[in-house]
Amino acid sequence: MSSLFSKTISLGKELKISDSEFRDLRDFIYSQCGIYIADNRKYLLENRLANRLKRLNLKDFGEYYYFLQYDSGKTQELSRLFEVITTNETSFYRNPPQLKVFQENILMNVINEQRKNGKTSLRIWSAGCSTGEEPYTLAMIVHEALKSEISAWDIKITANDLSARVLDSARKGMYSEYSLRTTPPEIIQKYFDSDGRNYKIRPELKSLVSFGQINLKDKAQLKRVERSDIVFCRNVIIYFDDEMKKQVISAFYDNLLSGGYLIIGHSESLHNISRTFKPIHYPGAIIYQKEG
């Protein structure tokens, strides 16, 4: 009953963030996860967090700043905060031209190189996996590429995100039709079980993906991720300032095996961030490769 005409009860109550509260919160968020909230997004932060303050019955943003640091529920609230400041907008087969390049060129290069060296292992890291659409898509593409040969391969897709809640959802592997809006029908048919309303990822895909919480700000955590042939980090570094972008991209460089590939969002670029990767231009995508 708490939602009972809540707007009427809140008539006239408006929460405004002061400049100093904004600076405190911005610096706190940056120190926790490396996400930098620029000055021009102050009102966005105010808007998005106002509901959290109302829900927690806090008087102002200064109290919220205290809450995040000292309250016994601070860990859960931090997760909520991360969800609020990141959009988690994603879908299966997001940006098909980029994935086509991945499937036909990058993945096949890596597989053929492994075959040439008598190896059958493949490691992919999906850093910033949100609710799981990306790593499961990669699992589908790997299935499509290896076909019946897949059982002979040792495949692991490491999927990480900052938010525990989105990871819980990813592990369940249950999606609505909206998540499948850019997915080819034959893929839906092949890799999902549907009850007419929801779509569930088939177990053979789930077993390829290993989900875990990671904070890209935490260098020690990043070092513990298994070395990868391919790193996917799409639409994540947009949240970071240049210093944090450099730090994260450098960590991906260290994680990648020689000749490995880095794939970032199609609107993102490493310009002025890193010169360590060789950009390879394909129609519809730029892929970054570590030297061999």
Add this chain to the structure above:
Amino acid sequence: MSDCKEYLPLLESDDMEIVREGAFKAGENNCTEAVPRLAELLAMNHLGIQEAAESSLRKIGGKETIAAVMPLLRSDDAPVRNLSMDILREIGHQDVSALIGLLHDEDPDMRIFASDILGSSDNRLAVEALCEALLKDPEVNVRYQAAVSLGDLGMGEAAGCLNKAMEDDEWVQYSVIEALTKIKHSSSVDALVKALDRASDLVASMIIDALGEMGNVKAVTMLLRRMETSPTALRNKIAKAVVNILGGKSLTLLTKDERENFRQYLLVALKDEDVDIQDAAIRGLAYVGGEHASQGILEIASALDQDHDQERLADIIANLARIGLTEALKQSIASDDQNLARVAVQALAMIAERGDGGTCSEVCLVLVDRFWNLGLPVQRQVVGVLASSASEKANDFFVDILDRHDDGTVLKGAVRFLGVKMRNQDVVDKIFPLLDHQYDDVKEAALEALIAINGDEVRRRFVDMSTSEDPIHRLMAVFALGKIGQPGNLEQLKIALEDEIPDIRKVAVEAVAELCGESGDWSTHVLPKLSDENKDVRLTVIEILGRCYEKEFLPHLLHALEDEDDWVRIRAIDAIGEHRAEEGVPNLLELLENPNQFVVMKVIEALGNIGGTVAFRSLLEISDSDEYELVRAAEDAIAKIQESQEK
């Protein structure tokens, strides 16, 4: 130093990953001894190692790094040269004299590089050296770069040599003009004007832009004179420069003939492809415009994107409003082009807002007259404008909306006007049904309007509604009866305090407290709710006791410090602190042992507000604790006590 010795061998490893890690660590530990090796690694053909060496050389910096990196400027490998340039741009200010020496190198490329790097040095010593290069170096590209760098430095001392360099090759003139634009020294206006007569079209165009950017009024006469004889493209640029220098308002000080001439030129400039020229023309026409100007500006607005061009559209709307009500604006609100209609309504809104004495006469008539022929998005906008700007003459129009319209946003505008603004008793019958509207925001607007209208009829209906079977109705009625604030409503509110729905009890507590200015015995009805089973109700009581604090509430606040809910305790702590209730200090001190650190922080904050010997001594003890956050909070609280004592 021992760390440094530890990392040096890593830099010699055959394993590239170890070298990269060692290079990063050398930088993190500011290891100067590693600089020569890091410079060697910078020239290595391995991107990962180059990145680590570059990052560390930047971090270490100093004369040693500059000396080690400078030779790499001579490398045959372009990426190595570029990396070295980048590093020296960042750290070059740490040894400017070494870079100045390079300005006399035999190799012109080295002199270009040195000029470039000195441009980032932010050092006055570089100005003299770059001026010498600008005026004396035999190589044109060195002179060009020297001018660019003098512009980057942006120091007035460079104006003299840059003015002289306007005699140089056209290629050098380009960078000189850019530099002068950045420095904006008054002596440069004459040099630029003098150069104008003998300049090529391209340089003349750059000079005009520069004069506009520099904003010096003494250029205006010459620019206006030049306008008559210039081709259209150059004339448009002059128009932009003049508007930039004078600002729109000063254009009205031109003579009548000059103003008319200039207006014609600005109308032509509106059609220029360059957006900056268009915008300058719009700013100018806002003061000397008229019907044609309004039409031309609206055409530009209609081609803009509402999302991507928000800032530009906002400027355009303000300038259209400055021109005033025109036929073009009247026509545009009914345009099929919704973007154009939206712009026109926003401009009309601004005109209406600044209308004489706050009334919206002609504009409001236009909007009312055309309202029913407009598309829904524009109708929503128009209602917003009329609701805030129209006078009582619009009453019938808004009543008509309540009768005929069914859009929530439009209805909200009508309700706001008739209720909150006009307090029109005659529309009560039409507004009450909106409390059952499907959208909460419409319900909310209707409730707000009815509270504003008030009166016996409104009150009677809310009293009836307070016993409704529908909990939403009871909730709204209790809320309204509280806001209306008549002591006579207390009976209904007392019943609501016992309602089965916690939210209604909570609103009833707030409603009773609304009477706290009116009636002294409100607290006797509210205080029993401190033992309500619902924590939100108890919390609301505590918040109200804090807001309407009286000394006799203190025992209740102290009792609330033992509530099972942390938030009830926290708000009680806040209230005791805010009202500096020193008697509460012993109870607060007991809470310093609370497992919830937020509670503890709030107690420390409250002790700082209350002050006094006991609080002060306790805070001193906390400031000696091992927990950094507690110490910091205690120190802040102590500072607050000291500050209040100094006052």
